[in-house]
Amino acid sequence: MPEPHAFQLQPAQRQALTERFGTQVCFHCPVAPYTTVGIGGPADILLVARDAAELGDMVSACWQMSLPTLILGNGSNVLVSDKGIRGACIINHANRIDVIEDPAQPGLHTCIYAESGALLARVARVAESHQLGTFEWAEGIPGTVGGAVIGNAGAFGGELAGNFVSATILQPGEEPRVWLPEEMQFSYRSSLFKSSDIKAVVLSATFRLKKAAPDEIHHKMVENADKRRMKQPAARSIGSIFKNPENEYAGRLINQLNLKGTRIGDAEISQQHANIFINVGQATAEDFIRLMEFARQQVLEHYGIQLEPEILLIGDW
Ligand SMILES: Cc1cc2nc3c(=O)[nH]c(=O)nc-3n(C[C@H](O)[C@H](O)[C@H](O)COP(=O)(O)OP(=O)(O)OC[C@H]3O[C@@H](n4cnc5c(N)ncnc54)[C@H](O)[C@@H]3O)c2cc1C
Incomplete structure (x- = not known):
């Protein structure tokens, strides 16, 4: 798990960011809408960059203030913690x-x-x-x-x-x-x-x-x-959850254990592809973590193979 950040937004930092970026910055805003799986608590500071120059300005401003700073593209390879992101999260909408x-x-x-x-x-x-x-x-x-x-x-x-x-x-x-x-x-x-x-x-x-x-x-x-x-569920997901072990497929191992359809909370191992977990409703990051842990344990017990996450765990765990 990533180390949690000990971070406290200072009033002066908040004011400086507001003055510089106006409506492109908000405070304590949920990150979930900016991820494909629809999961993630609030970022202390959420900035939305509209072009490459603005992206550069925002990142430089955050670095200059020594804020913990994370860039999100389409959030399709990340699981963001339910507690959210301490510091700044910059959403990249620079799309020319x-x-x-x-x-x-x-x-x-x-x-x-x-x-x-x-x-x-x-x-x-x-x-x-x-x-x-x-x-x-x-x-x-x-x-x-x-x-x-x-x-x-x-x-x-x-x-x-x-x-x-x-x-x-x-x-x-x-x-x-x-x-x-x-x-x-x-x-x-x-x-x-x-x-x-x-x-x-x-x-x-x-x-x-x-x-x-x-x-x-x-x-x-x-x-x-x-x-x-044919291969991928249309539901909200983060793509492949685990890396493929050498000469093996993570999905094949999970499938052989008949784990497709296993659900914890609103996180489910897809019926279509065993290495893709989907959000069938209001899944939390915790649901995903518990389901990942369950699948990982089962594969370890039955095949002696240690599955490693392909997705990135981001934020304050
Ligand atoms: C349904 C589905 C299917 C997928 N199929 C594939 C596939 O076939 N092949 C494949 O390779 N992947 C696949 N993926 C995974 C994912 O789409 C890719 O990994 C993609 O490249 C991630 O891009 P992103 O913009 O969503 O990155 P994010 O998830 O937003 O970020 C991923 C990492 O990159 C960093 N990052 C993002 N943008 C920047 C930037 N501008 N500068 C610096 N750091 C940055 C973030 O900080 C984070 O660490 C799939 C995902 C889903 C949900």
Whole structure:
């Protein structure tokens, strides 16, 4: 479990944030509406950034005030504690997308620039509408560009690292800087920033795609959407709960123990996919944690395999 923050918002900090960010900041606001599973208590400070410049300003202001600071994209890979988030939580709605010239091949418009709050699936749609292929893997992933860069999101044999050209990243006390692939340490569903405690915020990213026939792109997008519909529940969830152990599938192990449909409170192991837990009503983070613990124990007892969470536990536990 993450360490709880001992944090007390000072009246002067509250005033400074209100003066600077006006209606974009609120205090003691629930985080649940900003997550795909609809779970999470209040953040002491909740800020909503509308573009990459505002995101940079907000993060810098919070860092300057030494506030514990967390960025949320679409909240599709996180379980936020019922007690909420101490310090500041910045919701990233910076979502500009442009098709741009390829820096390596001027004149060829085969790159996409996206602010980090743009939904990955929207990038895939923009690519399709410009007859740019190789981004079809992103169809249906409910995360933002920023979250996908941090976690090297991927599906159906593709992953973000395969399209990545660069990202503009802000770190405390520095100017935003352009990061290249070799610095990012991408690995399976991870990057330097996921595998370390380095503080950084992705402001935007650029991806390289390939010209392709519209029918071909459309066919792949539809195929991927269909596969998702068949395998994934439509209910509110956080995607895959546990990492797949080596040469195994977490979902297969849980399924073999007939745990599909098991419910604690309003958290349920999906009937459609045993490694996806869903919120069937008013589930709490506590319900999810207890259900995860139950599944983990059962798998350990029966197979001697220790399942590790794929999702990130965030906030004050
Ligand atoms: C139904 C469903 C299906 C899914 N399918 C897939 C799939 O096929 N493949 C896959 O890879 N994932 C999948 N996921 C998981 C999830 O969508 C991805 O991990 C996604 O990349 C997370 O992006 P996000 O914007 O929601 O990140 P969040 O959940 O908001 O945040 C995740 C982490 O990234 C950090 N972060 C977010 N934005 C920034 C930023 N701009 N700068 C710095 N840090 C940032 C957050 O602080 C947090 O630590 C699925 C999830 C769901 C609910």
